[in-house]
Amino acid sequence: MFSSSVRPLALDQVPAFDHEVDVIVVGFGCAGASAALEADAAGASVALLEKYSGGGGSSALSGGEMYLGGGTAIQQACGFDDTPEDMQKFLSAALGPDTDQDKVSLYCRDSVEHFDWLVAQGVPFKPSLWDSPTWVPPTDDGLMWMGERAHPFAGIAKPAPRGHRVTADGFGGKVLMEVLGARVAESGVDVHTDTGVTQLILDGDRVVGVVARRFNDTVYYRARGGVVLTTGGFGDNAEMVAQHAPQLVGLGINSDGGDDGRGIALAQAAGAAVRHMSAGQVGISLIPGMAVRGMVVDANGRRFINEDVYPGLIGQAALFKHGLHVWVILDEQAYEEVPEAERWGVQPHFVAETLAELEQEIGMPDGALQSTVGEYNRHAEQGDDPYFHKEARWVRPLTSPFAAIDVRRGIAPPEYGDSKPGGAEVFTTGGLRTNVDGAVLDLDDEPIPGLYAAGRATSGLHSWGYISGTSLGDGTFFGRRAGIAAAG
């Protein structure tokens, strides 16, 4: 599964240390940058090790959304009231079942402070709202709904938009990492690129350093304070995915190619516990603006979710419940209403005057779409959706001609060039079990001395669900805390 043993090296086996610092951070994505910056700010000497030739990691390839709220300056400027309590209720429901309430509570309580810290680093957010479900706004709007107004969430917590999108032309992750990278460059943090960590070093039960490979050399690092693992998830390790998250097998991986799970395994081999290793985000290959104006159906033509939820929840339902054999059904009006910049080139794969013809073209059972759309339209005449409770603003009868989009044929967001993720791109959200200060916990629920983690190497805020912005959000938030704890 790994090219070399993940077992820790005993301190007395270290020939000599090449570097000695207070804090070692492993991985230069958003969590690692945040940990390094805060450890540096706390007065620690910091080495930030990155296996690739430059920083950024999977964070730099992301859409750049941070799930923040409780009354940020951007929310206020857009005219939305919000409270940490409502944010916590929403996240607990959306990331559940059975989320880590200590983490979710703290994350929501300190969300405004965290937003202000990001702004202080220079991360740009624009105070304007994009008011339709989407993966990434086709504009530079800085605030997005993440399904807070959708059933059942609107009945659980007072809705407020909490998707804070880093201002960018397209995906904002690169902007976020440019800014954090610039702050790291200005700081006292010592960045070592092309430096892949292969082992932890243990002195008894305490993590006191790491072994790394840099080209053909083995390099030994001693950490006086602690080691912070921010090595990402394990989506790129096919065997680990098969062992823990079999439902994700075979799908495209949303990463920089380096989410090999080694950081997780290194910690496990030092006694760490993991959580929710089967969980994953499912970036389904559909245009949310089309789905919400039409419907998403399975291979039998049946809807299975209100299409105004955060589209990753559509993706989880589509993959885990229907094996991604799903279609977007819409009419001409719905298609035309989606701005061209938001369509990412997606066009209908099937078009027909009648639902009976459309069923036949797709290969669905006779009656499948006729019964589903018939029922939908009958209730939509009254503006109702008693089956799935989609918000009334998105509900109207669909009319001929009808069109269908086969989700498994993929889409090509502009940022992806010619690649067309077939059906979905996923990443893993399970990982190391940490406490609110980023300490990695062992099987007895006790911190492993000297070992910290943040970002997608941990299970973070998540149980089974996912909302966009909770990876950059929890990575930076708990990355900061881990850096402070390791420095302290």
Place this chain on the structure above:
Amino acid sequence: MFSSSVRPLALDQVPAFDHEVDVIVVGFGCAGASAALEADAAGASVALLEKYSGGGGSSALSGGEMYLGGGTAIQQACGFDDTPEDMQKFLSAALGPDTDQDKVSLYCRDSVEHFDWLVAQGVPFKPSLWDSPTWVPPTDDGLMWMGERAHPFAGIAKPAPRGHRVTADGFGGKVLMEVLGARVAESGVDVHTDTGVTQLILDGDRVVGVVARRFNDTVYYRARGGVVLTTGGFGDNAEMVAQHAPQLVGLGINSDGGDDGRGIALAQAAGAAVRHMSAGQVGISLIPGMAVRGMVVDANGRRFINEDVYPGLIGQAALFKHGLHVWVILDEQAYEEVPEAERWGVQPHFVAETLAELEQEIGMPDGALQSTVGEYNRHAEQGDDPYFHKEARWVRPLTSPFAAIDVRRGIAPPEYGDSKPGGAEVFTTGGLRTNVDGAVLDLDDEPIPGLYAAGRATSGLHSWGYISGTSLGDGTFFGRRAGIAAAG
């Protein structure tokens, strides 16, 4: 999570050994009994430790089905041809995705030999077929279909019934464990009851014994050959379930109350890897004979599976896809066709002359059942089920009066006395990663010297799916192999 640390004890910390044997088996369920018998037969001295006051474990409470095939004497006597290849194709599909092909292949290849071994121990099987989906036949029939004839499995492997049910009046698990218990009693195996293992003992990387509690005493056991963990799953450990299998939280647990996961954690703390910890069997609270003659629908009145599959697969779909908010819909004829002994006292919760009334009584959207049953009946007139491909023998139009059974209100199998598992009873199927000889593997895929495991403490044959008889089946099969390996 555990009442005391799960960390291993170093050999030099052992004050003195109270017992020294070749092989220690931990847990006296079907896997432990099989491991102990084979280790004894191989000439090893064996101590079989059981934390309760007597053997049996969760195995003794089970239905007593063993999934066996490839041409057993029972299959032949009932007139069915079968091959290991077809058995392997079925199990790979039903237990997948991405099953351990080494294990499934070996299990199928040697299934006839294993059946013969069980018979040689005295386990009774009757050569007669129960020919309808069920949890446990209301007769003493010894052979059952486990959905081999159902879509999509019938198209993947030539169907043969492979559910071998230990002959019993009711649940057969107690008979199985009486027989295996009698063989253990006649053997040289030394059974220590009231002896709960709390720690493994390590000499460097090698497992060389266990620490146990017996009432107020701490007892130290040395194993010259190996320790075999057959300690069951972790369903009774609510915190472990929440961490690994959040979708199972809050459901009834199908166990003897002792599936606390400690055995799994002891091995993990000694470096063991785990697999598929989120997976579980879902014993849904419905009568399969009723479901197959009617239909199972979700809260929107929509079917979601062909009702002739193994009912545990209905359970997994109902729980993981629909949160167990499901109903059995049937008509008078369907209800009457189910023999009273098979009904376990279940009666309709709602009865109505029309589907519109039934919808209203249940609280489903207007049109929900009318559209679903309308579509079902329209195709059933032709004997077809184009939506889910239920076998034609179970397909006919449903007619007034209609009835609905609320699955969450539970059922009370005679063996359960007055208890009524609400919605479903579950157990975990993830666990330690082992090779085909029962050796527990570490995070480097290497065997941990001296440590073996079998039964539900391991992930066994399973990935995500489940078929009845693959727990007693893989527990006894790989239990035997682990016993032999530990003795050798």
